[in-house]
Amino acid sequence: MTETETWKQQPVKVPAATDEPQTENFGLGGTVVAPGSVADGRIVLGTDVHGLEAGFDFRVFHGRFKGPRIVVQGGVHGDEYDGQQAVRSLFAHLDPEQMHGTVIAIPCLSETAFVADARESGVDGCNFNRIFPGSPTGTFSNRLADLYIREIIPAADAMVDIHTGGAYGQIAPLAVVQGGFEELAQPLGIAAGNEILWKGGAWGGTSRIAFLEAGKPAVTLEYGGGTYRREMVQHHLGSLLNILRYTGVLEGEAELRGSYRRVDATFAPSAAGGFYVAHAEPGDEVTGGALLAEVVDHLGNVRGEVTAPNDGIVVWIRRRCATNIGDESIIFGTVLAEVVVE
Numbered sequence: 001m002t003e004t005e006t007w008k009q010q011p012v013k014v015p016a017a018t019d020e021p022q023t024e025n026f027g028l029g030g031t032v033v034a035p036g037s038v039a040d041g042r043i044v045l046g047t048d049v050h051g052l053e054a055g056f057d058f059r060v061f062h063g064r065f066k067g068p069r070i071v072v073q074g075g076v077h078g079d080e081y082d083g084q085q086a087v088r089s090l091f092a093h094l095d096p097e098q099m100h101g102t103v104i105a106i107p108c109l110s111e112t113a114f115v116a117d118a119r120e121s122g123v124d125g126c127n128f129n130r131i132f133p134g135s136p137t138g139t140f141s142n143r144l145a146d147l148y149i150r151e152i153i154p155a156a157d158a159m160v161d162i163h164t165g166g167a168y169g170q171i172a173p174l175a176v177v178q179g180g181f182e183e184l185a186q187p188l189g190i191a192a193g194n195e196i197l198w199k200g201g202a203w204g205g206t207s208r209i210a211f212l213e214a215g216k217p218a219v220t221l222e223y224g225g226g227t228y229r230r231e232m233v234q235h236h237l238g239s240l241l242n243i244l245r246y247t248g249v250l251e252g253e254a255e256l257r258g259s260y261r262r263v264d265a266t267f268a269p270s271a272a273g274g275f276y277v278a279h280a281e282p283g284d285e286v287t288g289g290a291l292l293a294e295v296v297d298h299l300g301n302v303r304g305e306v307t308a309p310n311d312g313i314v315v316w317i318r319r320r321c322a323t324n325i326g327d328e329s330i331i332f333g334t335v336l337a338e339v340v341v342e
């Protein structure tokens, strides 16, 4: 039996949106944005080997009225395209003359990972989602993480971080509501509208945890991957718009689900190399022992099987068929609780 917990609706812990006119400019990385206007800027780490300014671009929508300042970011992993495009697709829905608060949109945080078309930066091989808080004297990505903490976190009240399953696999729609930070993170996760609330792994080093440790709500949204799909972009956009309505940045009623599921998930590296044949889809509910995937040789002989460790949900399934020993084969979710919204 899965336990049931109730969750009383509560606001995200950020300054409330009001109808009081914003009188102050918003400043970030040398860019100054007047109330009711939009401006672009760039956080610059330094000059790279090509003489270009290394860092990341942002666009600020500074509302006419007072409200929370929310960072919406993609491209922490360079090969996760749907999230990057979702941030850009939000632009058309933001009218600063009507907005309460400020949206700081960062479509691609790790440009060097995007250029490498990879999860990790092509400059130093770092995974930008494992190195926070970084270091001012470390490698390129470590310095960028340190700069993010000094520039972005003080400029914002909350953060939404959009990911996908990466180039190698596809993930079910979910929100990572970091274990130990539920009070800060859960209202954002609920507002995102994905049924699965993943408590997150024991790993640290994420910009999400850096925000949470600063006492500011933050959530990671996952959906898609394996390739680029407009459907996934639209889904992420829907989550962003609902979060912005829930926090009062945009007018209109946010829609919440009646219930969610708190899930813990485990990764399973493949014990065998070969051709990966999926027998399940992300989001599938399966019973313990169900066959989820096989790794076969070129003649179809089965070299390895991936089975469900218990009843649960297929969270991520591999989409790249060429599989080496130790490659990720599945992420499997165990439902800890049904979360009923009151």
Ligand SMILES: [Zn+2]
Residues within 6 Å of the ligand: 076, 077, 080, 129, 163, 164, 166
């Ligand atoms: Zn990612």
